[in-house]
Amino acid sequence: MSSVVKVSETAAALPRAWSSTVLGRVGTAAVKVLRMDALPVEEERHAEPEALLVLDGRLELDMEGEVVTVGPGEMYVVPAGTAHAVRPGSSGTLVIVEAEADDRTPMVVTAEVGGNRVATAEPR
Numbered sequence: 001m002s003s004v005v006k007v008s009e010t011a012a013a014l015p016r017a018w019s020s021t022v023l024g025r026v027g028t029a030a031v032k033v034l035r036m037d038a039l040p041v042e043e044e045r046h047a048e049p050e051a052l053l054v055l056d057g058r059l060e061l062d063m064e065g066e067v068v069t070v071g072p073g074e075m076y077v078v079p080a081g082t083a084h085a086v087r088p089g090s091s092g093t094l095v096i097v098e099a100e101a102d103d104r105t106p107m108v109v110t111a112e113v114g115g116n117r118v119a120t121a122e123p124r
Helices: 007-012
Strands: 021-026 029-036 041-044 050-063 066-070 075-078 084-086 091-099 107-113 116-122
Touching: 007 021, 007 029, 007 050, 007 091, 066 075
Parallel strands: none
Antiparallel strands: 021 029, 029 091, 041 084, 050 066, 050 075, 050 084, 050 091, 107 116
16 A cells, blocks of 8 residues: 655755656666755656656757757656756755656766767667
8 A cells, every 4th residue: 555755855855966766667667766955867768758847946958959948846757768857056956757767768867078969779
């Protein structure tokens, strides 16, 4: 039987910002929570879409050059394969719903090398 999860308390107890923990699972999706701080997070891409729900605070995203602001009580779904990065100034509590990757799903890592964006697919 399931139990009630105190989401905000769980996020507050995390050892550091941007360190998520799984609250539960729905089908193949993991429901995670994390605390945001004002620091940016590097660009990434995922093979599956992910839902970003801001409980409190504000999430500032760079979506392939477009700025997207997600406020308290708002949700944004990042389409599969879309490059996105967290901009400076994001803070608060964020719930992420994302499909768990399996051994067949490549993880896409994007980095900037010498001013050029480089993406690689790595098997899990």
